[in-house]
Amino acid sequence: MWTPKSQTVKKRIKPLAHLLLLAPLAMLIVNALTNALGANPIENMTHTTGEWGLRLLLLTLCIGALCKIRSLKWTMHLRRMLGLYSAFYVLLHFLIYFVFDQSLSLKYVLEDITDRPYITVGFAALVILIPLSLTSPLAMRRLMGKHWNTLHRSVYLAGLLAIIHLMWIQKADFGEAWIYGGLFALILISRLRNKSTRSKRRPTPPGTPHRAHI
Numbered sequence: 001m002w003t004p005k006s007q008t009v010k011k012r013i014k015p016l017a018h019l020l021l022l023a024p025l026a027m028l029i030v031n032a033l034t035n036a037l038g039a040n041p042i043e044n045m046t047h048t049t050g051e052w053g054l055r056l057l058l059l060t061l062c063i064g065a066l067c068k069i070r071s072l073k074w075t076m077h078l079r080r081m082l083g084l085y086s087a088f089y090v091l092l093h094f095l096i097y098f099v100f101d102q103s104l105s106l107k108y109v110l111e112d113i114t115d116r117p118y119i120t121v122g123f124a125a126l127v128i129l130i131p132l133s134l135t136s137p138l139a140m141r142r143l144m145g146k147h148w149n150t151l152h153r154s155v156y157l158a159g160l161l162a163i164i165h166l167m168w169i170q171k172a173d174f175g176e177a178w179i180y181g182g183l184f185a186l187i188l189i190s191r192l193r194n195k196s197t198r199s200k201r202r203p204t205p206p207g208t209p210h211r212a213h214i
């Protein structure tokens, strides 16, 4: 199977990925400027940004599993980029809600966070994604050492909360939420299997404290 060299990833695949990842935003802007957002433009913008935030979050998590396949190892170079675009779309999703739904009122947002459980979990996912984005540069990774891994494992919690957020919104019409939820479950299973294979290969020396993370 063809596997690109890291120079090809850097010079060709990454620029192409930037274009693809910005395309949903570009479409949204074009549709907004041409009055093509449909009968409910705010709902359309909230839906589009939330949907892309979630898709890219799951794709970021998928890469952790895919890069275990030798010929797909190169996808690891795209993981940080995908994670950052996911956080970007989720932040836009929140800003659209904050500006258009809540008229820039922090008081209304806080009331919503306490009164509506789907907003509470969505907001919790956003709160997790922000420090992950801020600490994503390599320099931060070096500076934080092993704490970086511990912090970045919380991306799985953000994924879970995002799916609960979606299930809560879609209530009766669960179809899409179940597809995303199923994919998330597969990612978790693959992560746990990889972890158990690794620990079987490298038996823990006696006296080493057990760490119960994912």
Ligand code: HEM
Pocket: 043, 046, 047, 049, 050, 051, 052, 053, 054, 090, 093, 094, 097, 101, 119, 122, 123, 124, 125, 126, 129, 158, 162, 165, 166, 169, 170
């Ligand atoms: C990781 C974080 C988040 C993800 C992945 C996400 C994803 C989504 C998705 C996919 C939808 C569309 C559901 C549908 O129309 O069927 C949605 C709707 C919505 N989200 Fe989020 N969301 C996140 C965080 C937030 C936050 C932080 C807020 C606000 C505090 C928020 C507020 C809303 C609102 C108001 C809707 C529209 C609900 C409706 O149509 O009644 N979300 N979200």
